[in-house]
Amino acid sequence: MPPDRLITLLVVAGYLLALILAGAYVTRRSKGFSDYVTGGGKIPAWMLALSFMANFVSSNSFVGHAGKSFEVGLGWCVVGGFLVVACTLSFHLFAPRFAEFARTNGALTLPDFFERRFGSRPLAVFVQWIVVLTTLLYVLAVLRGTALVVASGLGLSYSAALLVVYFVTIVYCLLGGLWADVLTDVVQSVVLLGGAVLLFVAVLSASPEPSAPAPPPIRPLSVAQLVAVGLSGAVKLVADPKQVMVFYAFGDGAQARRFRHFAPLLLLLVLGCLFPVGYFARSLVPFVRDVDEVVPRLVFERGLLGAAFGPIFLVALLAASMSSLDSALLVVASCLEKHVVAALARREPSERRTRGILFLVATLVLLLSFRPLGDIVSLSTLAGALLGASLLPLLCVGLFGQPIPPRVAYVSLTLGLVGALAGKFVPLALGVRSPWLQDIFVGLLLAILPLAIHWARRPRVSASVPG
Numbered sequence: 001m002p003p004d005r006l007i008t009l010l011v012v013a014g015y016l017l018a019l020i021l022a023g024a025y026v027t028r029r030s031k032g033f034s035d036y037v038t039g040g041g042k043i044p045a046w047m048l049a050l051s052f053m054a055n056f057v058s059s060n061s062f063v064g065h066a067g068k069s070f071e072v073g074l075g076w077c078v079v080g081g082f083l084v085v086a087c088t089l090s091f092h093l094f095a096p097r098f099a100e101f102a103r104t105n106g107a108l109t110l111p112d113f114f115e116r117r118f119g120s121r122p123l124a125v126f127v128q129w130i131v132v133l134t135t136l137l138y139v140l141a142v143l144r145g146t147a148l149v150v151a152s153g154l155g156l157s158y159s160a161a162l163l164v165v166y167f168v169t170i171v172y173c174l175l176g177g178l179w180a181d182v183l184t185d186v187v188q189s190v191v192l193l194g195g196a197v198l199l200f201v202a203v204l205s206a207s208p209e210p211s212a213p214a215p216p217p218i219r220p221l222s223v224a225q226l227v228a229v230g231l232s233g234a235v236k237l238v239a240d241p242k243q244v245m246v247f248y249a250f251g252d253g254a255q256a257r258r259f260r261h262f263a264p265l266l267l268l269l270v271l272g273c274l275f276p277v278g279y280f281a282r283s284l285v286p287f288v289r290d291v292d293e294v295v296p297r298l299v300f301e302r303g304l305l306g307a308a309f310g311p312i313f314l315v316a317l318l319a320a321s322m323s324s325l326d327s328a329l330l331v332v333a334s335c336l337e338k339h340v341v342a343a344l345a346r347r348e349p350s351e352r353r354t355r356g357i358l359f360l361v362a363t364l365v366l367l368l369s370f371r372p373l374g375d376i377v378s379l380s381t382l383a384g385a386l387l388g389a390s391l392l393p394l395l396c397v398g399l400f401g402q403p404i405p406p407r408v409a410y411v412s413l414t415l416g417l418v419g420a421l422a423g424k425f426v427p428l429a430l431g432v433r434s435p436w437l438q439d440i441f442v443g444l445l446l447a448i449l450p451l452a453i454h455w456a457r458r459p460r461v462s463a464s465v466p467g
């Protein structure tokens with residue numbers, strides 16, 4: 001084995017072993033279903049803030065978003081700005097309210113919010129299936145992307161890389177639940193931050209080869225396209241059940257407010273380093289077949305920052321992917337246990353059964369990943385559009401507005417799902433191109449429609465005039 005490949009293997013093995021040890025360390029803290037899925041309100045707020053930031057960053061940020069500015073220029077940073085704004089709004093507006101709601105209502109899952117706020121258990125079950133199915137699509141995309149990174153960096157086959165990622169994720173998730181997820185996210189956030197800063201500095205300090213040809217011309221996106229893409233991503237992230245799980249874990253609104261600036265500022269630093277990388281690398285890798293090749297070529301072909309940076313970058317990609325993978329699996333397992341298995345058994349939710357469900361779900365995703373249902377981008381974007389379009393309007397109503405009848409909520413959820421699917425496939429079938437005809441926007445428009453009709457038809461109370 002070449003020395004550089006051996007070094008990479010040892011670094012990655014050490015990182016994965018650290019994740020397993022973290023899970024083993026915190027397993028004694030879990031003493032029931034509540035502790036397993038929300039940490040029992042005992043996880044420090046600063047750790048939750050770091051976990052929240054790590055969940056916002058994925059391998060798509062390090063490869064896809066970082067490389068996109070090679071093609072479209074620095075205007076692509078507008079999209080990153082939308083994501084930072086979404087993170088800020090989530091922490092300032094959503095986090096304290098969700099934390100207080102969980103404290104006063106004993107909520108443990110996102111469907112619990114719908115059951116308590118709208119007074120309908122069937123509605124919560126409907127939401128549960130939306131969360132489970134869309135999150136499974138997302139997990140399929142993340143697991144495939146993580147395995148591809150491991151296979152490329154370590155010289156393994158795709159199947160072998162899948163098994164490695166599956167084994168490590170299973171071990172530390174089964175052992176520690178949310179505590180293990182958050183503890184590993186703290187480690188991973190440091191790796192993410194270091195990897196992003198080092199990559200940015202390396203690109204700025206590298207010198208192009210004198211004989212290198214001129215890069216292709218920039219093809220900038222219109223303002224409408226940038227706003228549409230950025231807003232679409234922001235909407236999906238605000239409604240993400242993984243973020244709500246972190247908010248529940250704060251215990252109360254005061255804890256959530258203490259670090260409301262921490263996660264957005266760190267995310268601004270990470271994305272601020274990643275999004276312009278492709279633009280500044282145009283003279284370093286003049287020709288690429290796909291912009292997703294830009295960052296891997298910079299690291300593994302150009303050898304930025306020397307041979308030592310390759311393992312660091314690979315671990316950063318792993319951290320970005322696994323910080324999302326573990327929490328997504330925990331969301332699916334906790335929803336299935338509380339709203340399906342425990343309900344059918346007429347028993348209280350069980351930590352042991354939740355671990356078993358997590359194992360089964362992860363194994364199912366592993367088997368599906370050997371023959372993927374679709375590419376990474378299409379799976380993740382479809383999952384985000386379905387989730388954001390169907391849930392975000394009702395989340396906003398539940399947190400900031402007056403309760404609405406369950407039947408109106410049902411119609412809103414259904415139209416959001418139908419609209420997202422129509423926005424995804426109908427324009428392609430008709431050959432229509434528009435930055436505003438995106439799945440998330442069509443879904444949101446239809447989901448908001450029944451809410452607007454309900455408010456318009458609601459009887460108005462006349463103010464009494466003093467005599």
